[in-house]
Amino acid sequence: MKTFLKILLVLSLAVSADAKEVKLLNVSYDPTRELYTEYNAAFAKYWKAKTGDDVTVSQSHGGSGKQAQSVIAGLEADVVTLALSYDIDAISQQAKILPANWQTRLPNNSTPYTSTIVFLVRKGNPKGIKDWDDLVKKDVTVVVPNPKTSGGARWAYLAAYAYALETYGHDDAKAKDFITKLYKNVPILDSGARGSTITFAQRGIGDVLLAWENEAHLALKEFGDDKFEIVTPPLSILAEPPVAVVDKNAKRHGTTEVATAYLNYLYSDEGQKIAAKNFYRPRNEAIAAKYAANFPQLKLVTVDQEFGGWTKAQQTHFADGGVFDQIYQP
């Protein structure tokens, strides 16, 4: 028996001396597929050079809210890269697998890149859509995902609401009336941003898609700029998609170190360049300047300024019985 144990020990030491194969699961939201496909390859190369270990990152994508619920239900994400902090807060509070202060652990509130909501319209902009008030015209059909399940949809909803607040002197009743009219022009709600892109671009539904800025650019790349064009409204919202290590999962998988490095690398020059190339606004100012042509200047309001933070915004607008439930009738 002792000999057997010795052999086992020697074998395990021999195995541990070799390069490790590490697997990570990144649970993300809908439009980040292309970003993380490119980023994962770059990180694997970086990590191999640094440690000699092979790292394979699997990706899971869907509506941000749905993805958060999946992690809460047991999907063993090593890291989450979701559309908004509220969804990671929900994981922290309900599943208790990462601490409540997760957002303080990385720079910029754990948001390595930002984005905003723009309009994707059909080529020639036949309905002449320039600003948010064009979306409430009776002959305009708007495509946007369901804010109950999609982070991007919540950003879009709040961007429209913020426009109304700014336009009507922060008269909440008028803003509510505006958002009601807007969602009367929404005939269909997909569960995630990618689904809405399919609805608009592939199924030919609607006059305008309220899209993540990067998703709109990807649609141009994929379907051709002879079919669509991007309209950047004068005012929109500063979308801050955060990232976090899921501590307990990573610890159980023995991946805490590599998961942390994976997220830190998003702040590196290479990580920031990859984000910018994929039409996410980088935090690094030098790199942002280099890619400035991709990102038109516009007034960006924040959730904190207009809505008192995500927790309050969620409760007021998106919780069961909230404003969205009151104004939207399928």
Next chain:
Amino acid sequence: MKLNRLILGTIIGAQFAFSAFAADDATTNSTEAGEIEDLKQEVQKLERKVLDLENQHQAAQQATANSDSGQIQDLDQKVRILERQREIDQDAAATTAKTQPKIVLGANGFGFSSADSNFVATIHGLVQLDSRSFSTDGKILGNDGFILRRARPILSGTVFHDFDYQFTPDFGGSTVQIQDAYLNYHYDSELQLEAGKFKSPVGLEQLQSDPATSFNERSLATDLVPNRDLGVELHGDLFSGALSYAAGIFDGSPDYNGTTTNADYDNNTAFEGRIFAQPWKNSSLAALQGLGFGLGGSYEVDRAATNTLTGLTPGYTTDGQQKFFTYGSGVFANGTHWRISPQAYYYYGPLSLLGEYVVSDQSVTKGAVTADLQNTAWEISAGWVLTGEAASYAGITPLHPFDLRKNQWGAWQVVGRYSDLDVDKNAFPTFASLSTSASAAHEWAAGINWYLNKNVRVNASFSHTQFVDGKTGLVTAQPENVLFTRLQLAF
């Protein structure tokens, strides 16, 4: 439109005709010129009216066309929206279905599973109704007839993804027993930790599942290996199943003990283990994929003198489950007991071969006399599936399950076996008596198995066992000849 042009043409024609008549009267030229001018203006007015009418008509047509186009576009959008909504609803339904618990009822049992398969509960069953007919048995009473050999409801499953369990009571025979009651931590197929009551990892034939054995009863070689025992075992399959290992500590079990207990009889612990290789299992060499060989063994120190239980086998039995050897009274285990069992099988298409050799070496004491007795046994069995199905250690699944309406007859297999058990000569006469026990048994058997489907099987076999040093008045007085039948339901 045509009517308007006709009117205009008529007026112009009339104008020319009127001009022709008027030419004859020169005095009226100036008057006529004025009238002509008037007529021209009238014509121009009429032309403008016609043009206006034409424009109005075209505008009306365009408006109608625009209206139609708009309606078509609206309808097109509505259809697209409905189709897309249907897609979204289908996706949502598929997503919802993934979160719903599943119920499975099939040849592998009746089960419930959570949507993510982290929680599973399955009910299996095994019922074996046997008949044994002894001939030339010296008219021993009570050994012919039907017997409910096994009647086991089996509850197995998984909790929290990694923890497997099984509970198997057995209502067959004359004693209700718990056959299996264990929890298995399943980290992955390579590393598992099992604790509870389950089969000891030594004998190849013993480890084969009860519904899959070739004959009603296991061979004489299995008499020398431990049966189910209580303990903790580390086990797994390495290299995609090419190498299996199991090693554990157990209470320790006497040589094959048909009636197992749920407690230890001494303070000692047995170490048992087995390693089994199928080197070509995952290769492209079809002829060698089913070749497996290995080594099982056990080691313990029995000190049964402090207990009324002897720590020794309750007896070696024949195919007909008649005891042909028992230790004498006052004999108990007193020292080391080790076993070793080289073993192998080979499955290739319809062919099956299985063999093992077992040495059971045990220190025994009677009074002041102690001896180290080494009993040995071996067996080889072979089978051929007449209907062409692939044979395997796990059993046979008919390609064409029995169905009279479809003229399908299931799978048929012929099987044969030879086995032998030799008791250490030094057991006699101190530790066993030739007046009550035989010193060796040699057995051959042949049979046919009919697999009606994956769940129902019918066996018939004949077994012949000869004894060395058999005595008049005992089952060993003459060879044992038994005709077995079995009706088996396993799911």
